[in-house]
Amino acid sequence: MSDHRPLRVGMLTPSSNTCLEPVTYGLLRGAAGSVTAHFARVPVTRIALDTGSDAQFDREPMLAAARQLADAKVDVLVWNGTSGSWLGVERDRALVAALTEATGIPATTSTLALLDACAAYGVNRLGLALPYTRDVADAIVATYAKEGLACVLAEPFGEDDNEAFARIPATDVARQIEAAATDGAQAVAVVCTNVYGAFEAERLEQALGVPVFDSVTATLWRALDLAGAAPSWDGYGTLLRDGSLRAHVQSVLTDVLAATGADRTTFRVDLPAHGLHVDLTAGEALGEGVRSIRRDASLDQRRLNTVEWLEAERRTLVQPHFRADPHPPQALVDVYGVNAQMLSPVETRGELTGWISVHSMRERDWTEADQRALAVATADLTARVSATT
The missing domain is CATH 3.30.450.40 (GAF domain)
Structure with a gap:
């Protein structure tokens, strides 16, 4: 990274997502101008367990978007989506390898960032706050179990329209987080980058006594950590303050x-x-x-x-x-x-x-x-x- 410009984070963004960009900009207030975020969209509109939905997460559109972000000389790339949480973590690991091979830029994903957060905090029992349908939620529980995480699942909102996730009120997301912070959960993860949980984290952590890992926050945290920036910002929950x-x-x-x-x-x-x-x-x-x-x-x-x-x-x-x-x-x-x-x-x-x-x-x-x-x-x-x- 040049000494004469801010660190640049390149984000591959689901096309129907209206949450992660404004939330990321809000979180970056903690960076005081030392970090900028840059976005390229890939077509994603529906979350389900079928071949049509799965095809949205094929590698080629993401590689094409990553190459465009590489033109902006970003310092790190992220797939700012949680598809690996139900399609399988190995799929995300392979995507990260492909992104770096294609661009020479270090990369991660939202799912890998959430797993890294759990590793940093020694979490092996994780509460889940999800907007998805129950079958997708069950697939996420199974995926995380393979990674050594037992899950406490709050009742999911039952949505499959990706654009609609961002219309779930933040107060409802907060209540879901509270419901997931039970039965021995050592942290709660909001697994979706199109849900407004990031700005609830600080308050809820103090009330619940456990970390709250919002997917948008976790993705930004891990991207910055991977780029060597090691954020330590107050006001946005433990991950951006203490996670690095x-x-x-x-x-x-x-x-x-x-x-x-x-x-x-x-x-x-x-x-x-x-x-x-x-x-x-x-x-x-x-x-x-x-x-x-x-x-x-x-x-x-x-x-x-x-x-x-x-x-x-x-x-x-x-x-x-x-x-x-x-x-x-x-x-x-x-x-x-x-x-x-x-x-x-x-x-x-x-x-x-x-x-x-x-x-x-x-x-x-x-x-x-x-x-x-x-x-x-x-x-x-x-x-x-x-x-x-």
């Missing part, structure tokens, strides 16, 4: 897990402006079959022996076993099966802001390579946290 930080944390933890062969990695941090507190993890990566600790807030983390040691020593704690001080909380052993760990402090302005934990279910000697991988991760997250404070 959480996604980065998740990526770092996943890398440490792979590099060390550990069973679990977590990051805890006090960043109130981003809704983060050390008593709940900001991110977690897990080995196969390992139990999550992400939503367990039962311990006062700052008062743990191991964390008090970090506070005093300000260096990495390497524990091949727990037979010597400082001892971890017994629940870590008894409930979560941890028998060895490394903890590394993250400091900002001389304060212990947070720490990375690397867990093993068995006693093990942590190698120099393991400790180097943790040191790299610590430096990365220290820099990222420092940049946000």
Whole structure:
């Protein structure tokens, strides 16, 4: 991207959609002129489970529109539609590969953006707010189940006319979001880019206590993140404020897990402006079959022996076993099966802001390579946290 112009987002837009352009412009107020959005339309008028509807999402019209957007030298491309949610995520992944091959521009889709949001926030039980007919809604539930997401489905509005989706009042969409935030849902997704849910997210998140991932918002967020812009804007819900930080944390933890062969990695941090507190993890990566600790807030983390040691020593704690001080909380052993760990402090302005934990279910000697991988991760997250404070 040139230093002398705003970042440009190229959006492939369903032809009958009247929502995503004005909503995107509204969301871009948070960019203060540093981002512009550019749209090309592809024919989409009806959402159903039949060959006529499916044909609207063929690749060639999208590639033709993408080439036109490439003439504007956009920095990222998105298919701003949720068709992959019922046609299959692999179809979207293949589309993204084809768009990038044809233009040389990084790309994503609304469905992939929603899945990325769920990964960033560790969501595995997702409420769904949908305008579609029930058979399309059921297909979405099945598609997301293949991606590891159990769904709580609020009653869909039962529409199949794409233009009509945007005429559903925002107050009705808000009530549907509320209905989806039940039965253990860890977040709610508004799965349609022609529904007015984006500007309800901030208020509803505060009322419901869970993230609200509107499709238009999620698509813009992921496009900006993919282009390296990492938005952190207030007023539009957690995804545009905190999502890029959480996604980065998740990526770092996943890398440490792979590099060390550990069973679990977590990051805890006090960043109130981003809704983060050390008593709940900001991110977690897990080995196969390992139990999550992400939503367990039962311990006062700052008062743990191991964390008090970090506070005093300000260096990495390497524990091949727990037979010597400082001892971890017994629940870590008894409930979560941890028998060895490394903890590394993250400091900002001389304060212990947070720490990375690397867990093993068995006693093990942590190698120099393991400790180097943790040191790299610590430096990365220290820099990222420092940049946000």
